[in-house]
Structure formats: C-alpha cells, structure tokens
Amino acid sequence: MGGVTSAVWVSLKVAAWATLVVFPLGVALGRVLARRSFPGRGAVETIIALPLVLPPTAVGYMLLVLLGRGGPLGEPALGFDLDLLFTWKGAALASGVMSLPLVARTARVAFEQVDPRLEAIGRTLGLKPWRVLTGITLPLARRGLLAAAVLGFSRALGEFGATVIVAGNIPGRTQTLALAIFSEIQAGRQDEATILLGITVVIAFAAIWTVEWLMRSGRVAV
Amino acid sequence: MIAGLELDLSLPLRRFTLKVSWHSRQRFLGVFGHSGAGKTSLLEVLAGLRRAGSGRITAGGSAWLDTQRGVDLPPELRGIGYVPQDALLFPHKDVMGNVRFGARRASPDAPAPAVEKVMEVLELEPLRDQDTGSLSGGERQRVALARALCSAPRWLLLDEPLGGLDPPLRRRILPYLLRVREEFGIPTIHVSHDATEVQMLCDEVLVLEQGQALACGPPAEVLTRPDLLPLARAEGFENVLRGTVTSLADGSATVTLASSGVSPGILVPAAGLVQGRRVLVSLRAEDIILAGSAPAGLSAQNVLPATVRQLHDTDGAVALAAALAPGLPPVIATLTHQAVSQLRLGPGSDVFLIFKAQACRVTTS
Numbered sequence: 001m002g003g004v005t006s007a008v009w010v011s012l013k014v015a016a017w018a019t020l021v022v023f024p025l026g027v028a029l030g031r032v033l034a035r036r037s038f039p040g041r042g043a044v045e046t047i048i049a050l051p052l053v054l055p056p057t058a059v060g061y062m063l064l065v066l067l068g069r070g071g072p073l074g075e076p077a078l079g080f081d082l083d084l085l086f087t088w089k090g091a092a093l094a095s096g097v098m099s100l101p102l103v104a105r106t107a108r109v110a111f112e113q114v115d116p117r118l119e120a121i122g123r124t125l126g127l128k129p130w131r132v133l134t135g136i137t138l139p140l141a142r143r144g145l146l147a148a149a150v151l152g153f154s155r156a157l158g159e160f161g162a163t164v165i166v167a168g169n170i171p172g173r174t175q176t177l178a179l180a181i182f183s184e185i186q187a188g189r190q191d192e193a194t195i196l197l198g199i200t201v202v203i204a205f206a207a208i209w210t211v212e213w214l215m216r217s218g219r220v221a222v
Numbered sequence: 223m224i225a226g227l228e229l230d231l232s233l234p235l236r237r238f239t240l241k242v243s244w245h246s247r248q249r250f251l252g253v254f255g256h257s258g259a260g261k262t263s264l265l266e267v268l269a270g271l272r273r274a275g276s277g278r279i280t281a282g283g284s285a286w287l288d289t290q291r292g293v294d295l296p297p298e299l300r301g302i303g304y305v306p307q308d309a310l311l312f313p314h315k316d317v318m319g320n321v322r323f324g325a326r327r328a329s330p331d332a333p334a335p336a337v338e339k340v341m342e343v344l345e346l347e348p349l350r351d352q353d354t355g356s357l358s359g360g361e362r363q364r365v366a367l368a369r370a371l372c373s374a375p376r377w378l379l380l381d382e383p384l385g386g387l388d389p390p391l392r393r394r395i396l397p398y399l400l401r402v403r404e405e406f407g408i409p410t411i412h413v414s415h416d417a418t419e420v421q422m423l424c425d426e427v428l429v430l431e432q433g434q435a436l437a438c439g440p441p442a443e444v445l446t447r448p449d450l451l452p453l454a455r456a457e458g459f460e461n462v463l464r465g466t467v468t469s470l471a472d473g474s475a476t477v478t479l480a481s482s483g484v485s486p487g488i489l490v491p492a493a494g495l496v497q498g499r500r501v502l503v504s505l506r507a508e509d510i511i512l513a514g515s516a517p518a519g520l521s522a523q524n525v526l527p528a529t530v531r532q533l534h535d536t537d538g539a540v541a542l543a544a545a546l547a548p549g550l551p552p553v554i555a556t557l558t559h560q561a562v563s564q565l566r567l568g569p570g571s572d573v574f575l576i577f578k579a580q581a582c583r584v585t586t587s
Contacts, residue, residue, distance in 0.1 A: 117310055120271050123297040124304040125324050125373045135323070139314045 004192070006172045007180040008199060011157055014088055014176055018096035018156035022103055023149050029100075030107025030148070031137075035116070052101045056161025060094055063166045084166070091167035091174050095159035103152040110144020111137065143215065150211050157203065177203075227251060227411070231277035233433075235263055239275070240433035250403060252424030252441060253413045256453065260433040261413040262307070265381050268411060269304045270297035282376055282409065300377075303370030303408070307382040309362040311354040317365050318350040324373035334374035335406055343405050344368050344398055360391045364398060371406060378402075378410040384419060392416075393585070399423055400502075400587035417445045421462035422502050422585065429453065442551030448534030451541045451554065459507040459541070461553050463488070467499045474523070474579055477503055479550060486546050489523040490582040502585045507541065509581040510555035513574040514565045523579045528553065530571040533562065542567065544575060 029048060033041070051059050066073045067084055075081040084090040114137055122132040138145070160178045167174040169183060177200050184193040226247045233240040240260040253261050266272035268279065270286065273294075279287040286295045297304075303324070311320050325337055341347050344364045349357065357365065363383055370378060383399060384392040396419065403410065403423060414420050420427050421441045429436040429450055436453075437444050442462070444450060451459065465477040468487065475492040478485045490503055517525065528544040531552055535541075540562050543552035553575060557567075567573065 115310070117306065118312060120269075120297070121304065121306070121310050121312075122323075124269055124271070124300075124302055124379075125369070126298045126301075126326065128298060136312065140312075 003171055003175075003180065004195060004199065007175055007177050007196065008203075010088055010091070010172075010174065011176040011178070011203075014091045014095055014163075015153050015156040017089070017092040018099060018159075019149060019153045021092070022096040022100050022152055022156075026100055026103030026148060026152065027107045027145060029104040030109075031111050033104070034108045034111035048101050048104050050101075051098050051162075056098060056159070057165055059097060060162030060165030063090075063094055063097065063162065067166070086166075086168045086170065086174060088167065088174050091159075091163045091176060092156075094162040094166040095156035098159050098162050099152040099155035102155050103148045106148035106151055107141075107145055110141040110148065113144065114140045146211060146214065150207060154204065154207060157200075157207075226280075226282060227409075228278070228280040229268075231264070231267060231279070232275045233260075233263060233267060233272075233277070234275045235260060235433060238433040240264060240430075242428070242430070242435050244428050244435065244438060246426050246438070248424075248426040249407070249409045250423060250425045251409075251411045252420040252427035253411065253430055254415070254417065254420050254427050254441075254445070254453075255430035256415055259430040261415075261430055262381055264430070265304075265379055265411065265413050269302055269379055270295060270300050271304075301375055302377050302379050303373050303375030304379045305363070305366045305370050305381065305383055307385045309366035311357075311362055311365055311369075313354060315354070316350075317346060317352050317354065317357070320354060320365055321346070321368045321372055324369035324371070326373070334372050337372050339405075340368045340371045343401055358391075359387050360395045363387070363395060367398070367402065371402065371408070375408060378408050380410060380412045382414055383412070384416065385414070392419075393583070396422065396585055397587050400585070404587050417441075418460040418462060418504055421445060421460075422504075440551075446543055446552050446554050448532050448541065448543065451534055452536050459554050459556070460504045461507065463503045463505065463550075463553070465501060465503060467495050467497055467501060470495065470497060475584075477501055477584070479546070486526050486550075488526070488582065489579040490584050491579060493584075495584065495586070499586055504583045504585065505553075505577060505581060507554045507556045509577050510553070511576040512542070512555060512557060512561065512565060512567070513576055514571075516574055517576065520576065521578070522576050524575070524577045524582075526575045528573055528575050530567055530569055530573055532569060533567065535559075544573060546575070 033045065065071050067082065068074050069076060073082060084093055119132050119136055122136045127135060158178055163176065164179060169175050169179045177196055181193050181196045184196060229242055229244040231242050240263060242264060253264060255261050263272060267274045274287060274289065276289040277287065285293050286300050287293060312323060315323060321337060325334055344367060346364055346368055349361060384395055387395060412423055424441050426439060427441040427444050428438040429444060437447065437450060463479055465479040467475050468478045469476045470492050473492050474489050475495045476487045477490050478487045526546055528546050530542060530544050532543040533540055539556050540559060542555050542557060544555065545552055555575065
C-alpha cells in the first residue's frame with residue numbers, strides 16, 4: 001500500500017502547487033479579459049483557450065519541447081537547469097497549464113457579473129482603483145473565484161496526458177492517482193485500481209463538500 | 223466651502239450633442255428636463271465617470287476638467303458624493319457597512335458629517351444592521367444618500383433621487399432631502415424631471431432639452447415661464463409657495479407667504495404643524511378656480527386677489543400666470559379656453575384665485 005499513499009500524496013502536492021501558481025494568474029487574466037479591451041486581446045484569449053481544445057498529450061509535448069535540452073527553457077539556453085522534467089514540479093507545471101483556461105474563464109465570468117457601476121460608486125466615494133478592487137470587486141466576485149479555484153484544483157488533480165509526457169510516470173516521485181490507476185490497469189491489477197478509484201472519489205467529494213460548507217457556513221457569504 | 227460652478231461642455235451622445243455653458247454662484251443647483259434630455263450624462267461627466275468630448279468644469283474653485291490643458295481629475299479626487307437613481311448599494315454590506323464605506327475618505331482636513339448624525343437625520347438607526355436586499359426603494363435611497371454624505375463630499379451629485387419612487391413615497395422622502403440641505407448645507411447638483419422637486423430643493427435651475435440648455439435661473443421664475451411650462455407640467459404643474467405658519471385654529475393653519483409687500487395668508491391643513499414653522503405649500507395648477515369678482519357663499523377657504531400676468535396656450539388648455547403680490551413668484555392655474563373667453567381674461571385682469579385648504583399639500587423638512 002506504500003504505492004497508494006505516495007500516489008495520494010504526490011497528487012495532492014501536484015494539484016495544490018498547480019492551483020497556487022495558476023490561480024493568481026488566472027484571476028488576473030480573468031479580470032483583464034472581463035473589463036479591458038486592448039490590441040491582441042483575441043490572441044491572448046485563443047492562447048489561453050488552447051489547452052481546452054488540444055489533446056493534453058499535445059500540450060505536454062509542447063512543454064517537453066520548450067523545457068528540453070534544445071528548447072528556449074532548456075538548460076543550455078538558460079545556463080541553469082529548471083529541473084522540471086520528470087519531477088513532481090514538472091507535473092505541477094503540466095497540470096497547471098491544463099487548468100489555467102478553466103480558472104481564467106471562470107474568473108472572467110465571476111468578474112463580468114460584478115456591476116461596473118458599483119465599482120464606479122467606490123471611486124466617487126474616494127477609493128483608489130486598487131482599493132476598489134480589494135474592497136468591492138473581489139468581495140463581490142468571491143463566489144465565482146472560489147469556484148474557479150476548486151475547478152482548477154480538480155482539473156489539476158485529474159490531469160493525465162500532459163503530466164505523463166512532462167513528468168513521466170515514476171512511482172513515488174511523479175506518479176499521481178490518475179497515473180497510478182492507468183499503471184495498475186495496464187498491469188492487470190484490478191483490485192489495486194479499484195482501491196485507487198475509491199480514493200479519488202473520496203477526494204473529489206471532499207473538495208465539493210468543502211466548497212459547499214464554505215459557502216453555507218457564511219465563511220464565504222453570498 | 224466655496225460654492226460656485228463653472229461649466230462649459232460639449233459631449234457627443236448617441237442622438238445629439240450635449241452643449242452646456244453654465245456659470246452659477248448658487249449652492250443648490252438643479253438640472254431639469256425630460257428623460258433623455260442628457261441630464262444623467264451631464265451628471266456622470268461631473269462625477270468623472272464619463273468622458274466629455276471637450277470642455278471645462280471648475281467646481282468650488284477646483285478644476286475638475288479642462289480638456290485643453292489635459293486636466294481630468296479622477297472621480298476619487300473630485301470630492302463628490304454621488305447618489306445614482308437606483309441607489310446602487312453594495313450588496314456585500316449591510317446598511318451600516320454601506321454608510322461606513324463612505325466614511326473611509328473622511329480625513330482631518332475634510333471632516334465628514336458624523337456617521338451617527340447622518341443616521342439620525344435620515345432616520346436610518348432602526349435599519350442599521352439590515353441587509354440591503356430587504357430595504358424598500360425609499361430606504362435604499364436614504365442609505366445611498368447617507369453613504370454619500372459620510373464621505374465628506376464637497377459636492378453632492380443627486381441623480382433623480384426620487385425618480386424610482388411612487389408619488390406617495392416621493393412625498394415622504396422629499397422632507398429628508400430638505401433636511402439634508404438644511405443640516406449639512408453641502409453644495410448640491412440635483413438632476414430631476416420633477417418640477418415640484420426642483421422648486422423645493424434648488425435655488426437655481428438649468429433647463430435641458432435634447433442636450434440644449436433652454437434657460438437657467440431661479441426655479442420659480444424659470445419653470446413658470448410660459449414657453450417652458452409645457453416641459454414643467456408633464457404630470458400636472460404644481461405651484462410651490464414658501465411661507466411661515468402664523469396661526470393655528472380648528473385643524474387648519476394659516477401660512478403667510480414670504481413677500482416683500484402685502485403678505486397674503488393661505489389656509490392649509492394643520493396636521494403636524496407648529497407656529498413659526500417654515501413650510502413649502504404645493505398646489506396643483508388644476509386645483510385653482512378663477513373668479514372675475516369676489517364670490518360669496520363658497521366652502522373653499524382660500525380666495526386670494528391676484529393680477530393676471532400672462533396666458534399661454536398649451537394643447538387643449540390655457541396656462542395662466544397670476545401675481546399674488548409683488549416679489550412673489552407667479553402662481554400658475556390651468557383653465558379651458560371657454561373659461562378664458564367667458565371671463566374675458568387677459569394680461570392685467572384682476573381676478574380671484576380660489577382653492578380649498580385641502581388642495582394644499584404642506585411639506586416641512
């Protein structure tokens with residue numbers, strides 16, 4: 001069962017880091033796309049949406065090329081090793097890239113639902129733009145932003161295709177639950193696969209219930 | 223606080239270009255016109271929430287906008303309290319949270335009216351912990367007003383503060399606005415399509431129609447101008463008379479109108495009035511009867527001699543402006559063409575204005 005524990009641990013670590021890095025980025029992107037028009041906006045939207053439509057393995061391969069020895073982010077080009085390929089950090093990067101579109105889109109919708117006139121009122125009351133953001137916009141969008149974080153975390157937790165290419169499938173190091181289920185089925189170990197399935201279901205329920213509880217308990221009021 | 227507004231603006235809108243040039247030294251200003259006249263757009267430019275095509279705004283000595291010199295002060299630096307038509311309360315805060323939100327700007331050099339004082343004047347204390355979703359229209363307006371007042375504004379910008387309310391509620395909220403005017407004395411720009419409201423609350427009014435300024439001056443003079451009456455009487459013109467309660471008897475009060483000459487007194491319902499109280503009496507133009515000679519045996523208690531100044535044809539009826547006494551704004555009465563010809567009314571005719579005490583509605587702050 002050591003393999004199961006480590007798969008759970010690697011999964012949570014990878015998904016948590018992916019969310020931590022991608023959430024602020026996705027929120028910032030969502031905010032910009034919700035309110036600003038700028039040249040190249042269409043291009044930004046398309047690039048962010050790509051991971052939604054491309055096969056995950058294709059995205060993983062792109063990252064592999066970028067980070068590989070001949071790529072612009074490889075060791076020879078940078079002069080030092082980012083140490084991402086075939087590590088859990090690489091898995092976090094891959095699953096983060098895959099969940100960014102979901103986070104950015106959900107955040108964008110959350111921001112679009114905030115009445116810009118309420119923000120304008122904040123300005124007339126003497127608040128600088130960043131105080132309007134922290135005092136009005138973020139509190140009003142918090143439900144959608146929380147949903148964005150949970151969606152991003154869940155997407156990262158279930159990521160398979162891009163992760164396996166960037167980080168491999170190394171038990172105890174980069175093997176997440178999704179990868180472990182695949183390995184067990186490939187090896188014909190149905191019982192182990194079923195146990196892993198049960199664990200993923202429990203984690204998924206826990207994530208959903210946490211959000212429900214946060215929203216109901218008033219910690220994140222409507 | 224220095225009052226005074228200098229405004230020279232050109233603002234392209236969807237259907238027309240708003241062109242306004244308005245210099246006023248009055249403290250309580252009104253912008254009057256039909257919906258779609260460009261009033262709200264003008265107010266948004268004043269608040270810094272909408273870009274002007276070109277022009278200049280100087281308010282109380284500080285330059286808010288000067289497109290030639292590249293000045294465009296952001297809303298947070300204009301020192302304004304803006305109350306939009308739909309109140310726009312923050313849904314994530316309760317009543318007190320909204321009011322306090324305004325108080326954040328207050329600093330030693332820009333002291334705000336105390337939050338408690340504002341809550342008291344607007345009678346919001348009982349609502350302080352309520353969720354904004356549970357408030358009625360009138361309550362929302364009062365909270366929005368309190369929020370603006372607590373932000374230490376040098377100018378209040380009110381966009382149809384009574385616009386979304388039905389007439390009975392409007393009459394209940396109006397006194398709050400009068401009270402704010404008296405208690406805090408903050409220079410105000412009040413946008414409204416209601417001539418009664420403007421007459422009661424403003425010392426100078428700008429009449430706007432299709433983006434053009436038609437007139438400006440004291441409301442009682444401007445809004446009773448025969449050529450502008452059709453604008454002012456969209457929902458039936460109401461005369462607003464200012465006076466003081468001089469006596470009370472048998473359920474009625476005598477209000478003596480402020481005048482430079484002979485001060486006529488009118489009888490009004492006494493409900494809630496005390497002697498010496500300054501009041502505003504509103505009287506609908508349709509509720510006034512004219513007589514060519516002093517009538518006898520009437521139940522109507524107000525029979526006031528007056529002189530006809532002007533007659534103006536509006537569709538289907540005649541609006542007549544009559545002077546009660548020198549120094550008093552004209553009283554407007556509407557009559558049929560038949561009545562005008564039967565009584566042979568014309569400028570200079572001596573008449574009697576007749577109306578019931580019950581037709582007079584009294585507003586106090």
